[in-house]
Amino acid sequence: MKTILVTGGAGFIGSNFVYYMLEKHPGWRVVCFDALTYAGNLETLEDAMKNEKFRFVKGDITDRKAVFSLFEEERFDFVVNFAAESHVDRSIEAPEIFLRTNILGTQVLLDACRKNNTRFHQVSTDEVYGDLPLDRPDLFFTEETPIHTSSPYSASKASADLLTMAYYRTYGLPVTISRCSNNYGPYHFPEKLIPLMIANALENKPLPVYGEGKNVRDWLYVRDHCKAIDMILENGRPGEVYNIGGHNERTNLEVVRTVLRILGKSEELIKFVKDRPGHDMRYAIDPTKIRNELGWYPETDFDTGIQKTVEWYLNNRSWWKNIISGDYVKYYERMYGKR
Numbered sequence: 001m002k003t004i005l006v007t008g009g010a011g012f013i014g015s016n017f018v019y020y021m022l023e024k025h026p027g028w029r030v031v032c033f034d035a036l037t038y039a040g041n042l043e044t045l046e047d048a049m050k051n052e053k054f055r056f057v058k059g060d061i062t063d064r065k066a067v068f069s070l071f072e073e074e075r076f077d078f079v080v081n082f083a084a085e086s087h088v089d090r091s092i093e094a095p096e097i098f099l100r101t102n103i104l105g106t107q108v109l110l111d112a113c114r115k116n117n118t119r120f121h122q123v124s125t126d127e128v129y130g131d132l133p134l135d136r137p138d139l140f141f142t143e144e145t146p147i148h149t150s151s152p153y154s155a156s157k158a159s160a161d162l163l164t165m166a167y168y169r170t171y172g173l174p175v176t177i178s179r180c181s182n183n184y185g186p187y188h189f190p191e192k193l194i195p196l197m198i199a200n201a202l203e204n205k206p207l208p209v210y211g212e213g214k215n216v217r218d219w220l221y222v223r224d225h226c227k228a229i230d231m232i233l234e235n236g237r238p239g240e241v242y243n244i245g246g247h248n249e250r251t252n253l254e255v256v257r258t259v260l261r262i263l264g265k266s267e268e269l270i271k272f273v274k275d276r277p278g279h280d281m282r283y284a285i286d287p288t289k290i291r292n293e294l295g296w297y298p299e300t301d302f303d304t305g306i307q308k309t310v311e312w313y314l315n316n317r318s319w320w321k322n323i324i325s326g327d328y329v330k331y332y333e334r335m336y337g338k339r
């Protein structure tokens with residue numbers, strides 16, 4: 001029996017990971033520590049709450065006292081850090097909270113792990129590598145690609161990665177880092193491209209596509225990401241970075257058109273809007289290392305995953321409607337006007 005601390009487990013990927021681990025390792029205890037920011041949602045964890053192996057603790061990773069006292073109450077075998085401010089557009093508007101949560105919060109967790117000699121896994125992003133040009137489809141991010149960030153969000157994530165590696169080198173803390181491409185699937189907050197487009201299309205609202213919609217993202221079904229992290233915890237080598245991606249590159253316009261096609265909606269809903277400042281052109285992961293070392297491969301291709309995702313949003317309308325009728329609406333309207 002192992003006990004795992006999942007920080008940020010009330011958000012999109014963290015909650016999927018909570019469910020994945022409870023199912024995959026029924027004997028393990030899963031403790032979720034989450035500040036419940038605008039992106040955290042206890043409704044998402046309703047089913048986990050019914051499982052006696054699961055415990056939810058509300059708390060902020062930047063709160064040293066709260067984190068250290070949790071480590072006094074429980075002995076963790078692993079800490080997996082999903083807790084972060086995660087939206088690039090918000091980081092452009094207001095970077096400070098990104099630095100506080102993503103860098104200083106990670107440091108607090110690293111210190112707590114150091115004190116207790118706990119294995120630490122940092123969930124990072126391919127955005128730390130910057131972007132690739134559209135006219136070089138032969139190029140991919142490997143673990144050796146230099147860090148070259150574009151947004152305050154990616155700069156904060158890269159800083160946390162560097163700090164994580166510093167704790168490995170300086171203190172010998174057992175750490176691993178994963179850098180994944182764009183995730184999609186259930187419980188994805190409807191400010192990100194795919195869930196926003198599904199929600200807007202279902203309500204016959206305009207679908208705001210930045211610039212010309214030519215930017216490319218490499219889509220990873222969230223469950224495949226969870227599987228990869230579980231494999232890294234079990235067999236990953238301390239001090240190593242693992243890239244996670246499944247060669248599912250699509251332009252944003254292709255993604256939006258696919259959503260509209262599945263929903264049977266008109267492409268007239270697409271509205272090209274002002275581009276994001278510093279907008280990265282293309283992300284594309286080379287997953288050779290994790291495939292060769294750990295035997296990971298993605299099980300869900302984009303066509304299957306997007307179909308399942310759209311169906312999930314159709315079947316769980318109250319989940320996203322509750323969100324868009326709350327505080328998030330104010331932010332959205334400030335950015336794009338009334339929906």
Ligand code: NAD
Pocket residue numbers: 007008009010011012013014033034035036037038039040041059060061062081082083084085086087101105123124125126157180181182183184189
């Ligand atoms: P999310 O925004 O959906 O969830 C973040 C969660 O962290 C929320 O539950 C929020 O309440 C919690 N949180 C925020 N600040 C906190 C704090 N100070 N203390 C405790 N909890 C806090 O994010 P996500 O999309 O699930 O991303 C999870 C992780 O994966 C992040 O670290 C992100 O950088 C990384 N990542 C995400 C993607 C993606 O496509 N979504 C891709 C690559 C990497």
Ligand code: TYD
Pocket residue numbers: 087088089182191192193194196208209210213215216217252276
């Ligand atoms: P997003 O989901 O914010 O993820 P990231 O910026 O981390 O890749 O955006 C994915 C892509 O979709 C990105 O190129 C920006 C674009 N985008 C739009 O065109 N319109 C939107 O309303 C949003 C949120 C994103």
